[in-house]
Amino acid sequence: MKRDLLDSCGGGGGGGGGGKGEEGSSMVSAKGKMWDDGQQQDAGMDELLAVLGYNVRSSDMVDVAQKLEQLEMVMGNAQEDGISHLSSGTVHYNPSDLSGWVQSMLTELNPPSSAFASSSQQTPIDDPLLAPSESSTITTLDFSGSRQQSEHQSRIYNDNSDYDLSAIPGFAVYRRPDQQGDGEKSSKRMKTASSSSSSSTQQVQGNGLASVAESTRPVVVVDSQETGVRLVHTLMACADAVQQDNMKLADALVKHIGLLAASQAGAMRKVATYFAEALARRIYRIYPQDSLESSYSDILQMHFYEACPYLKFAHFTANQAILEAFAGANRVHVIDFGLKQGMQWPALMQALALRPGGPPAFRLTGIGPPQPDNTDALQQVGWKLAQLAETIGVEFEFRGFVANSLADLEPTMLQIRPPEVEAVAVNSVLELHRLLARPGAIEKVLSSIKAMKPKIVTVVEQEASHNGPVFLDRFTEALHYYSNLFDSLEGCGVSPPSSQDLMMSEIYLGRQICNVVACEGAERVERHETLSQWRSRMGSAGFDPVHLGSNAFKQASMLLALFAGGDGYRVEENNGCLMLGWHTRPLIATSAWQLNSNFNSTSTSASTSALTQ
Amino acid sequence: MAGSNEVNLSESKRVVPLNTWILISNFKLAYNLLRRPDGTFNRHLAEFLDRKVPANANPVEGVFSFDVIIDRSTSLLSRIYRPATGEEALPSIMELEKPVTGDIVPVILFFHGGSFAHSSANSAIYDTLCRRLVGICKAVVVSVNYRRAPENPYPCAYDDGWAALKWVNSRPWLKSEEDSKVHIYMVGDSSGGNIVHNVAVKAVESGIEVLGNILLNPMFGGQERTESEKRLDGKYFVTIQDRDWYWRAFLPEGEDRDHAACNPFGPNGKSLVGMKFPKSLVVVAGLDLVQDWQLAYVEGLKKAGQEVKHLYLDKATIGFYLLPNNDHFYTVMDEISNFVSSNC
Numbered sequence: 031m032k033r034d035l036l037d038s039c040g041g042g043g044g045g046g047g048g049g050k051g052e053e054g055s056s057m058v059s060a061k062g063k064m065w066d067d068g069q070q071q072d073a074g075m076d077e078l079l080a081v082l083g084y085n086v087r088s089s090d091m092v093d094v095a096q097k098l099e100q101l102e103m104v105m106g107n108a109q110e111d112g113i114s115h116l117s118s119g120t121v122h123y124n125p126s127d128l129s130g131w132v133q134s135m136l137t138e139l140n141p142p143s144s145a146f147a148s149s150s151q152q153t154p155i156d157d158p159l160l161a162p163s164e165s166s167t168i169t170t171l172d173f174s175g176s177r178q179q180s181e182h183q184s185r186i187y188n189d190n191s192d193y194d195l196s197a198i199p200g201f202a203v204y205r206r207p208d209q210q211g212d213g214e215k216s217s218k219r220m221k222t223a224s225s226s227s228s229s230s231t232q233q234v235q236g237n238g239l240a241s242v243a244e245s246t247r248p249v250v251v252v253d254s255q256e257t258g259v260r261l262v263h264t265l266m267a268c269a270d271a272v273q274q275d276n277m278k279l280a281d282a283l284v285k286h287i288g289l290l291a292a293s294q295a296g297a298m299r300k301v302a303t304y305f306a307e308a309l310a311r312r313i314y315r316i317y318p319q320d321s322l323e324s325s326y327s328d329i330l331q332m333h334f335y336e337a338c339p340y341l342k343f344a345h346f347t348a349n350q351a352i353l354e355a356f357a358g359a360n361r362v363h364v365i366d367f368g369l370k371q372g373m374q375w376p377a378l379m380q381a382l383a384l385r386p387g388g389p390p391a392f393r394l395t396g397i398g399p400p401q402p403d404n405t406d407a408l409q410q411v412g413w414k415l416a417q418l419a420e421t422i423g424v425e426f427e428f429r430g431f432v433a434n435s436l437a438d439l440e441p442t443m444l445q446i447r448p449p450e451v452e453a454v455a456v457n458s459v460l461e462l463h464r465l466l467a468r469p470g471a472i473e474k475v476l477s478s479i480k481a482m483k484p485k486i487v488t489v490v491e492q493e494a495s496h497n498g499p500v501f502l503d504r505f506t507e508a509l510h511y512y513s514n515l516f517d518s519l520e521g522c523g524v525s526p527p528s529s530q531d532l533m534m535s536e537i538y539l540g541r542q543i544c545n546v547v548a549c550e551g552a553e554r555v556e557r558h559e560t561l562s563q564w565r566s567r568m569g570s571a572g573f574d575p576v577h578l579g580s581n582a583f584k585q586a587s588m589l590l591a592l593f594a595g596g597d598g599y600r601v602e603e604n605n606g607c608l609m610l611g612w613h614t615r616p617l618i619a620t621s622a623w624q625l626n627s628n629f630n631s632t633s634t635s636a637s638t639s640a641l642t643q
Numbered sequence: 644m645a646g647s648n649e650v651n652l653s654e655s656k657r658v659v660p661l662n663t664w665i666l667i668s669n670f671k672l673a674y675n676l677l678r679r680p681d682g683t684f685n686r687h688l689a690e691f692l693d694r695k696v697p698a699n700a701n702p703v704e705g706v707f708s709f710d711v712i713i714d715r716s717t718s719l720l721s722r723i724y725r726p727a728t729g730e731e732a733l734p735s736i737m738e739l740e741k742p743v744t745g746d747i748v749p750v751i752l753f754f755h756g757g758s759f760a761h762s763s764a765n766s767a768i769y770d771t772l773c774r775r776l777v778g779i780c781k782a783v784v785v786s787v788n789y790r791r792a793p794e795n796p797y798p799c800a801y802d803d804g805w806a807a808l809k810w811v812n813s814r815p816w817l818k819s820e821e822d823s824k825v826h827i828y829m830v831g832d833s834s835g836g837n838i839v840h841n842v843a844v845k846a847v848e849s850g851i852e853v854l855g856n857i858l859l860n861p862m863f864g865g866q867e868r869t870e871s872e873k874r875l876d877g878k879y880f881v882t883i884q885d886r887d888w889y890w891r892a893f894l895p896e897g898e899d900r901d902h903a904a905c906n907p908f909g910p911n912g913k914s915l916v917g918m919k920f921p922k923s924l925v926v927v928a929g930l931d932l933v934q935d936w937q938l939a940y941v942e943g944l945k946k947a948g949q950e951v952k953h954l955y956l957d958k959a960t961i962g963f964y965l966l967p968n969n970d971h972f973y974t975v976m977d978e979i980s981n982f983v984s985s986n987c
Contacts, residue, residue, distance in 0.1 A: 076662050078662050078966050078967070078968060079662050079665065081771055082666065082694060082768050082771060082965070082966075083695070083696065083767040084665075084666070084669070086662075086665065091661050091662065091665065092661070094665055095656070095661060095664060095665055095668070098665060098668045098669065099668075101672055105675060114679070116676050117676040117677065117685050118685070122688065122691065122692065125691065125692045126694065128665070128669060132672075135672075245701055246697060246699050246701065247700040248697035248698050248700075248710075249698055249700040249739065250710040250711070250712070250720075251710065251711045251712070251739065251740075252712055259740070580687070580691045580692075583687060583690075583691045584687035584688070584691070587687050588687070597717075597718040598718055600690075601690070602690075602695060603691050613710060613712065613718070613720055614695075614698060614720060614722075614765050615697070615710070
């Protein structure tokens with residue numbers, strides 16, 4: 031009876047025919063129930079908890095329960111002050127890894143005394159049993175006497191700062207002159223090899239090509255009005271006609287869309303107009319020339335940057351990960367795969383400048399496309415940044431590299447210094463998806479990245495499935511995606527975007543829509559893929575995730591509060607990555623990566639040992 | 644509390660399966676971190692820790708979901724769950740708000756729990772529960788993402804619930820074929836149960852028909868310390884202290900727990916005598932420390948001449964309905980199914 035009931039229940043729920051007591055979970059895992067490929071994490075996960083977002087191996091259940099008991103006792107015994115830092119000062123990582131989370135809390139409250147090997151090098155010790163690295167506000171460090179034992183004092187910061195847009199708080203290498211031995215904080219991260227999100231079916235093929243079928247389709251309906259629905263209906267019908275190669279019908283419909291769109295208001299009208307134009311181009315084969323100078327598209331992106339928080343979020347979260355990875359390094363090198371106007375870097379440079387103990391030497395390599403008028407756009411940006419560096423007292427070096435495609439880069443061109451000398455960060459904001467337009471390109475680039483021996487690789491991509499094989503599916507996905515994006519632009523509130531920023535942003539997005547819908551082959555460069563797809567790709571290419579924590583989450587959330595329609599924007603944590611979305615629809619995702627430990631040679635994180643799942 | 648911890652922990656471990664114990668204990672400890680003694684709440688950390696799942700317009704085990712903005716001014720969102728009819732392998736955007744087919748299609752307006760402060764419509768635990776309800780009741784489920792305390796105290800959650808009810812009631816695509824009306828049931832757990840009651844009152848006063856209320860471990864209270872509160876304090880995941888905190892966070896400044904929102908049949912309660920109040924199913928967990936208040940609620944309904952079925956589950960703790968690994972879960976799902984299908 032119970033089994034029948036279970037089968038008739040929609041959604042969720044693995045085996046488990048109702049046993050009470052501690053045997054319950056082992057009964058579940060012993061059932062051997064057929065499990066959705068996409069849902070199955072590694073073998074041996076408790077299925078019931080997995081559905082609820084927690085990855086706990088069945089074999090670890092008892093241990094996790096014991097740790098929870100321990101944690102409760104310790105929390106119960108600590109005074110109010112004692113545990114409040116767990117909430118405010120500690121950085122939490124990857125809550126889905128319940129075992130890791132509980133362990134890190136336990137270690138926070140009960141650190142093993144052997145945890146702080148005082149070594150003269152600034153070697154971060156990556157031992158999963160040690161506490162996660164904390165992030166602190168560089169500007170306010172609270173060492174009030176009520177804090178914990180002296181030897182741990184440097185690890186617990188009161189993160190009460192208000193978000194300061196001009197300086198990103200981050201992990202600081204802190205030397206307290208009065209501490210015995212070497213006062214530096216080791217960066218102990220709870221590194222967990224997080225299992226990939228359960229939302230998609232993934233098949234990884236032999237040579238590292240990840241072919242992923244996206245089975246989750248998040249939908250937020252932003253317009254339920256009658257006219258809106260009819261408009262969408264007609265757009266879909268038109269796309270379907272195109273899919274069926276019925277161009278006569280498609281032509282008739284596309285004209286009708288124009289009429290319907292005119293009677294619509296707001297975001298829906300704009301989105302419909304762009305999609306209709308893109309459909310028309312596809313029908314009439316008037317493909318858009320990518321004749322716009324990159325400087326113009328940079329300008330469009332700048333307006334988009336101003337109008338809404340997506341790019342700010344991207345820069346902010348990537349910078350946070352980079353800052354933490356650069357802790358303890360005296361020389362750092364950022365390789366930016368798409369320099370554009372260099373808007374990401376002033377904030378990072380300022381944060382580095384504020385590092386107690388002084389900033390590292392900062393080197394930036396900016397990559398960009400060739401300019402038709404032969405102006406050296408990259409150098410101009412580099413020069414502006416150099417000026418900033420001088421005013422804030424950061425030793426700065428810049429090189430620009432012109433490349434038609436990232437796949438044209440050879441790591442040797444970049445004059446990478448050895449990891450012991452200079453920590454390298456590779457940063458890619460909305461660049462990698464373009465490589466999917468040409469076979470072999472992404473593999474080449476990922477391989478090049480590995481050759482650069484980066485300490486960290488930050489990847490920001492649109493959270494969308496716009497690269498499926500079927501046109502109609504891509505169209506549908508894009509319609510939802512851009513509807514949400516345009517809807518978020520409409521937000522009025524604290525400070526609505528200027529009409530110029532708004533207009534330029536719409537054009538910026540309109541060009542993407544055009545590319546997704548009207549182009550094919552090498553021309554179609556807006557090949558957005560989802561976080562789970564990128565995870566799979568990065569994993570197969572030999573990268574391990576580096577988790578973004580609650581500090582980045584909190585600060586990103588606070589950043590959003592400053593924006594128009596702030597209520598609608600949401601930050602979400604997803605297995606160590608952060609996503610920004612409009613209401614419940616994630617639209618952009620930041621992930622961070624490091625080389626798989628097999629690839630590490632004599633780098634500073636030589637003893638990385640990821641908690642294996 | 645420190646000394647008796649060991650006993651308490653073993654007790655709760657004895658009555659629930661291990662994975663349930665881990666789940667609820669995890670919540671308990673995480674929530675302890677989030678509540679600050681000064682009454683503020685660490686919302687950022689709460690959102691970071693909460694496990695959320697996206698809506699999914701692709702059917703999974705026969706159910707697909709999508710989110711709808713009901714009210715832009717308050718960013719009121721609801722997640723809609725529908726059974727996949729099987730005609731379309733993948734519902735296109737047009738299928739999302741396609742009219743329901745069937746003489747009578749129950750529409751469940753669902754309010755998630757979380758003591759008014761925690762969780763969301765897209766929290767994994769509630770997404771899972773709502774999906775189950777679709778199958779069990781052959782219903783469309785509308786899960787309301789109401790505003791939470793302490794940032795949005797009384798009456799925000801009730802206002803949002805009321806807005807959602809009006810929205811559901813006015814959707815042409817939710818009307819049953821038999822009578823061109825939307826057949827509405829309201830279901831809620833913990834604070835969600837409390838919201839169900841309050842929205843139902845509003846519904847009756849405004850002439851919107853609700854066919855039934857289902858309250859799972861509803862959150863009620865009062866100034867007095869009842870016997871169950873004293874007996875079970877701290878024993879099964881919940882403490883009087885945390886209950887007090889949540890009421891302080893939700894209720895208006897200066898009000899005590901005899902406020903009608905907390906204690907609907909208390910000294911400040913409103914009489915339901917003579918009202919055409921929906922029939923109610925009230926599920927009480929025998930190890931829930933606020934059961935005396937829940938029982939008082941049942942009694943209050945009875946005294947007001949209202950139809951109420953009381954289901955008392957001896958050895959159930961809070962959250963028993965989150966995992967399908969115990970008898971109580973199946974008992975309750977059966978009861979819910981019967982309640983919704985036995986139409987009046």
